[in-house]
Amino acid sequence: MIRRLRIWLWHIVSELEQRLYPFEKEDMGDYYYTVKNEETGENYMIIEWIKSFDERIIRLQDEMLYVQSELRGIKHDQENN
Numbered sequence: 001m002i003r004r005l006r007i008w009l010w011h012i013v014s015e016l017e018q019r020l021y022p023f024e025k026e027d028m029g030d031y032y033y034t035v036k037n038e039e040t041g042e043n044y045m046i047i048e049w050i051k052s053f054d055e056r057i058i059r060l061q062d063e064m065l066y067v068q069s070e071l072r073g074i075k076h077d078q079e080n081n
Contacts (some may be wrong), residue, residue, distance in 0.1 A: 034043045044052070 033077050035046060035049050036043050
């Protein structure tokens with residue numbers, strides 16, 4: 001009995017939420033918006049733009065790790081001399 005009442009109330013609250021906040025599902029299409037690269041004039045979908053920045057960040061992190069390892073090597077060589 002209590003379970004049925006809770007389900008019924010949950011359903012009412014859910015319906016009320018859908019009516020008050022109908023924009024909840026509008027964000028699904030955000031990936032299809034385009035942005036323009038000012039340097040090249042090309043248009044990209046936002047998801048492609050985000051992926052390109054992600055790839056740049058990964059590359060920069062790899063380069064940073066390489067430089068840090070080289071600095072450790074130089075420091076180690078200086079300490080041994």
